[in-house]
Amino acid sequence: MLCAKNITKKFASNGSVVPVLKEVSVDIAEGEFVSIVGRSGSGKTTLLNILSTLVRADDGELYYQNNNLSTLSESHLNRLRQADFSVIFQFHHLLPYFTVLENTLLPFMRSLRSVNKEAVQKAHQCLDRVGLADKADRLPGNLSGGEQQRVAIARALVKSSKVLFADEPTGSLDKATGKQIMGLLSELHEEGLTVVMVTHEPAYAQLAERIVTIEDGLISSPADRHFFL
Ligand SMILES: Nc1ncnc2c1ncn2[C@@H]1O[C@H](COP(=O)(O)OP(=O)(O)O)[C@@H](O)[C@H]1O
Ligand SMILES: [Mg+2]
Secondary structure (H helix, E strand, O other), rough: OEEEEEEEEEEOOOEEEEEEEEEEEEEEEEOOOEEEEOOOOHHHHHHHHHHHHOOOOOOEEEEEOOOHHHHHHHHHHHHHHHHHHEEOOOOOOOOOOOOOHHHHHHHOOOOOHHOOHHHHHEEEEEHHHHHHHHOOOOOOOOOOHHHHHHHHHHHHOOOOOOOOEOOOOOOOHHHHHHHHHHHHHHHHHHHHOOEEEEOOOOOHHHOOEEEEEEEEEHHHHHHHHHOOO
């Protein structure tokens, strides 16, 4: 479904150029739950951002449903992301002056007119799903870290996407809350969503069907070798 081939990415740092990803290839099947692990600074976020088309690779190709995305214009990519992709960031990126309900509706807010009754209804359903039905009118600042992350999940669910990208969704949470978030992600995967999650928690990585390990800018987990056979 999503296939990255020989992706390279370099960043300039203190006058020198540092390669972060060196010809990384990953192949993610429809409906799969893949976790990406690796030590801090190993390029996990960079890889996730490239897979979700938020960042462009320097070299290599990215295919989604057999279309080569590497050559698409920004406006094409925007449309694709809108239609098919959802992203949960490590730091939920909620807007502080918007209520929980409004934050959940953000994916529909390209224009105010696009927020119709059905969208509001769907947002309420998603908040109910993550256990926040009674907090729709609160501001994010009044919620706990776990609740804020659950709003971010509700926001990722509000439009029915095909692939969910999550960057350390449990990163800033205590164990119990982290487990709850992981339970939600597993449920979504069981319902057919393709989930690509970055984590440095081995216990959470195990919940995925497949673990991809990044080390020294390369993928080192044998589990991914099937791609090359
Ligand atoms: N926009 C950027 N500009 C410069 N360096 C960056 C940028 N993004 C990431 N890096 C560097 O690339 C490396 C990998 O970063 P990242 O993908 O965030 O790693 P991880 O998520 O595994 O911790 C780090 O050394 C980081 O400092
Ligand atoms: Mg990261």
